[in-house]
Amino acid sequence: MGYFDNWFEKRQEAAFADGGVIRAGREILFQGFNWESHKNDWWSNLEKKVPELADSGFTSVWLPPATHSFSPEGYLPQNLYSLDSAYGSEHQLRTLLQKLAQHKIRAMADIVINHRVGTSQGHGGAYNRFDGIPMPWDEHAITSCSGGLGSQSTGCSFPGVPNIDHTQPFVRKDIVNWLKWLRETIRFHDFRFDFAKGYDAKFVNEYIEQSKPIFSVGEYWDSCSYSSADHLDYNQDNHRQRIINWIDNTGGLCAAFDFTTKGILQEAMKGELWRLKDPQGKPPGVVGWWPSRAVTFIENHDTGSTQGHWPFPSDHIMEGYAYILTHPGIPTVFYDHFYDWGKSIHDQIVKLMDVRRNQDIHSRSSVRILESKSSLYAAIIGEKLCVKIGDGSWCPTDGEWKLATSGTRYAAWCRYCALFGKNIGS
Numbered sequence: 001m002g003y004f005d006n007w008f009e010k011r012q013e014a015a016f017a018d019g020g021v022i023r024a025g026r027e028i029l030f031q032g033f034n035w036e037s038h039k040n041d042w043w044s045n046l047e048k049k050v051p052e053l054a055d056s057g058f059t060s061v062w063l064p065p066a067t068h069s070f071s072p073e074g075y076l077p078q079n080l081y082s083l084d085s086a087y088g089s090e091h092q093l094r095t096l097l098q099k100l101a102q103h104k105i106r107a108m109a110d111i112v113i114n115h116r117v118g119t120s121q122g123h124g125g126a127y128n129r130f131d132g133i134p135m136p137w138d139e140h141a142i143t144s145c146s147g148g149l150g151s152q153s154t155g156c157s158f159p160g161v162p163n164i165d166h167t168q169p170f171v172r173k174d175i176v177n178w179l180k181w182l183r184e185t186i187r188f189h190d191f192r193f194d195f196a197k198g199y200d201a202k203f204v205n206e207y208i209e210q211s212k213p214i215f216s217v218g219e220y221w222d223s224c225s226y227s228s229a230d231h232l233d234y235n236q237d238n239h240r241q242r243i244i245n246w247i248d249n250t251g252g253l254c255a256a257f258d259f260t261t262k263g264i265l266q267e268a269m270k271g272e273l274w275r276l277k278d279p280q281g282k283p284p285g286v287v288g289w290w291p292s293r294a295v296t297f298i299e300n301h302d303t304g305s306t307q308g309h310w311p312f313p314s315d316h317i318m319e320g321y322a323y324i325l326t327h328p329g330i331p332t333v334f335y336d337h338f339y340d341w342g343k344s345i346h347d348q349i350v351k352l353m354d355v356r357r358n359q360d361i362h363s364r365s366s367v368r369i370l371e372s373k374s375s376l377y378a379a380i381i382g383e384k385l386c387v388k389i390g391d392g393s394w395c396p397t398d399g400e401w402k403l404a405t406s407g408t409r410y411a412a413w414c415r416y417c418a419l420f421g422k423n424i425g426s
Contacts, residue, residue, distance in 0.1 A: 025363030043088035054103035106189035114198035179211035201249035261285025277372035322410035
């Protein structure tokens, strides 16, 4: 590791020590894969894109699970210390991580510790033993409700595979040592906790405190409230409260993906933009209550890609990005949209990112909602960026605003705009 890499690592360690990343709130994340990425030479593919990702302003790239897995996508891990996966070799991964560090982008590891596929049969004839590999466990590492000899699960069960019992001290010790190895030896900086509903959030607190990632986010994917199979309730306070409770139980050390905002935003695109204002006049998702811990997104490898479990309306993608890239919270851009949906989508996303950075919109920026009608949503963010979404005709009424960027059914204006090189308002 050279001088620059050491300097970058020291800066990142300092960022964790003083909570600088969360406090600053100026992160823009990139999900660097989809459900089919394992079919390609993925680590090498991403390495070629690092300079552009840096120029675009991304601060962290979320990588797919890098460890050996029973499934090529990486979400059925077995040997956690083997980094030869369907995405490429350990050498290719280390080369990618070094390239990211050289361009001052943090690498986010996908941490799959809710479940683990055993190597041999144990109690009850299930594959719930882990023999002959690093981090060997017996059946006591597996919850009793998934065929092991451990305790009951402290969360929801992931069916069909052994679920890890995090109440066992030896399990937590081994997980902490593995997370430290990822941070200190492999040089991942950030963590994304997969299936965070599967185990108590207090364990996430322990893992973060001891392994010290710079930034962490949990996938607490809960179902929104529907009055019928196809009608989303207006009030989603219980949904976002459950996510906020999970964040709070991590001691506030871990952010969470804002599934509430995704659910409401994609429903709002159906001519129901009034949904984007809650009864208190705030944004209706987690971002309206705890924006510094809300990681907003339009799509990911589960909801979209070839899985399509909960897809965002494909003809409204840019309105979705116009919302999350201009509003508080920590926005995430999906690989497919950035690279596979054509140059126009790519360039519009980059432009919105430029506007966000130039106007210094951050996770805690204020939101003043001006309009929330069926076909029109308008808001002022941080008192220096104005955004309009929808078919309705609208623009700021005073002369202080200048158009910064626009596209189909969205536009953004700014007062002080570095894009234009002058102060055009107070």
